[in-house]
Amino acid sequence: MTAEAAADADAPRRANPLLDFCRRQPLGAISFVVIATMMLAGIFSEQVSPYDPLNIDFASILAPPSGDHWFGTDAFGRDILSRIIHGARTALVIGFLSSFIGSTSGAVLGAASAYFGGRIDNAIQRVVDVLLAFPIIVLALVVVAVLGKGLVLGIDANLIVAIAIPIVPKVARVVRAAALSVRAMPYVDAARAAGYGNLRIICRHMAPNLVAPYLIMLTAYIAQAILLEASLSFLGLGVTEPTAAWGLMLSGNASDFFREAPWMILFPGLAISLAVFAFSLFGDALRDWLDPRFKT
């Protein structure tokens, strides 16, 4: 492809990037709609959920899906649809915050590692090697066990940190790889020759070129974080009852009643699958859309 052809290909994107994304990445667009719907449900959960998710109704214990309870009720007679809607908030808040903290920390470490090189790079990469040696769930379990619970504004900050930490080395490794090639660019040498400080070079000249891999990792790890939060809650180490959370809805007495009330695990399981699938597809689509190598 010539430079002119590439410029022509980029023209519609500059004109209307959203339309361009939808045209080039239809699956990504559908995923985005699913994500947006979940976000809206999470933000306006009080308004859209038919019942209070904590409200116990012993008269409706294990009620099957019906006009009154579309997704049925659980062992306490709580409306499962309402708990899934409120659970979206828990999943998205923990997912977004964990992924943001983990990805941003990883990006900063990766960029610094690539830029400074030498001993600093070596030291950071060896720590990253150690962290990468642990499976993500094992590392999160260790962090949760060590930190315990720490509620800040009703959110378990330690759980967010526990999920964020395993993300850091993975993002750091990817961003470092991208930053190494950016560092070799003539304009970075020029900035250094002009006497700019390290912070300015990293933030002003390197960071804009690292945004694409960062955004892709951020989105992809939201899915991982949601899955991890669900796993930790399922294991009894995440959020605790009676908070509405998808992973928690699969654990506890859901396993006792899954034969006579399969809806107790069916719908939360679908919610987790849909969320993870949507974020994964969206991350892939974003990568394809932003990476010039995939444009042809």
Added chain:
Amino acid sequence: MRRIITAVAAVAALAAAGPAEAQSPKRGGTLTFAISAETPHYDCHGSDTYATLHFSAPFYSTLLRFDLDKYPEVAGDLAQSWTVAPDLLTYSFKLHQGVLFHDGQPLTSADVKATYERLRAPPTGVVSTRKATFSDIDTIETPDAQTVVFKMKGVNAAMLEHFASPWNCIYSAKVLAADPNAPKTKVMGTGPFVFGEHVKGSHVTGTRNDKYFRQGLPYLDGFKGVFMLQAAAMLNALQGGQVAGEFRGIAPAERDRLVQAMGDKLRIEESSWTLNLLIAFNTEKKPFDDPRVRRALSMAIDRWGGSQGLSRISTMRAVGGVIRPGSPYATPEAELVKLPGFSKDIRASRAEAKRLLAEAGVPNLSFTLHNRNLAMPYTPAGVFLVDQWRQIGVTVDHKQYDTAPYLAGMSSGNFDVAIDFSNLFMDEPSLGLAKFVSFTRAPENRSRANDAELDALFDRQVRELDRGKRIELIKAFEKRLFEQSYQVPLLWWHRIVPTHKTLMGWKMSPSHNLGQDLAEVWLNQ
């Protein structure tokens, strides 16, 4: 329909178990069973969780024990015979000859004396949760190596039953002299099994004590107690035959699942349970030092409605006061409903609760509920309470901890409100009420409250030999307790025990603390 099938299957399982129980015991084999919590330490005297007893009981003997075939009658364990003076102030026990500790040292009356001295007046740094129960012991005499005589300060009509408490593990005087806290970390008893190993987070093992003093016992070569904190894992292990039983109790839904999956391979035994959940308010913390706040929180709970719902999904079932409902000293329902927190008119109760909170200056109260990370029935109880208190505008942060930090948090007073338990082994009021006397007398009183009026009522009912008068004193005790609401009952439990048909000789009772020495258990395989 499913319930009917389950009930029929359970009855059939029981009926089928009958003739098998009459078989001659077979020797040998290792029993593997599940324990759904891991003990924080090994010391029977300082514990009130079954996790300690299901771990330690096979290694120890007690002076007397309950005869589970004639419960609540008592039988001798280390005591071969005993006499009680007509004035009920002197108890003399004659010990079996030739009883040996697992290290080969002979057991004498000095060991019994050292054990009971530790129970009634624990040295500094030692916790005895039976201190209040045995505070009536004046002196312990040992006229010879096989005789021990207890002289009492006052009459306690249920003293023999207290001597049969499964928590009174007899320790070696020599071990206690070297370190009074040794039983927390070291096992040295005269029980039917010798301690093998304790792998934390995994299991405890014991091997047959060949020199056990009860002739011909135990039948088993050994046992392995596997810690299974997740109910699902325990049920799968039972179903798959990895464990032969779980002796604490399971929920109705879990029973149904097992009966459906295992059919006639499973034995299900059910009983009401001498165990209830309590709500303890930390009276050393504001605003729980205010009786209006405590009473309001108790009054907001719909115990009668909760009983109907929770009994379907958990081991909780009956509404009652501090004595097991249906037992001889229990307060009848007609009188119970007049006490604060037990009214069937929940709307009126909650309206009064809101008024009390407003009057106390905390209309929008929020606090942390300290709970145990044990699915049954602690999690349903926590979920239920959060919902009940929300209905009077109270916000609750529900936190669950594993057994060790849960107990440590309550013992140290590091909580606002806790879901505690009253783990009894008999219906005798001198046991059931002991947890509610002043904290200075009863360290197991999690509310940390001191109340001279309750103490006086407790002492009077212990001494009272006239049954009618005693019942009146117990009612007065309950009235005072519920008005002050230091600790209030939530619901009493219903015990459902699943065992494989191959497991024989284990006896069901209303308490999961009894019959756990496994001496008469055998495997029919």
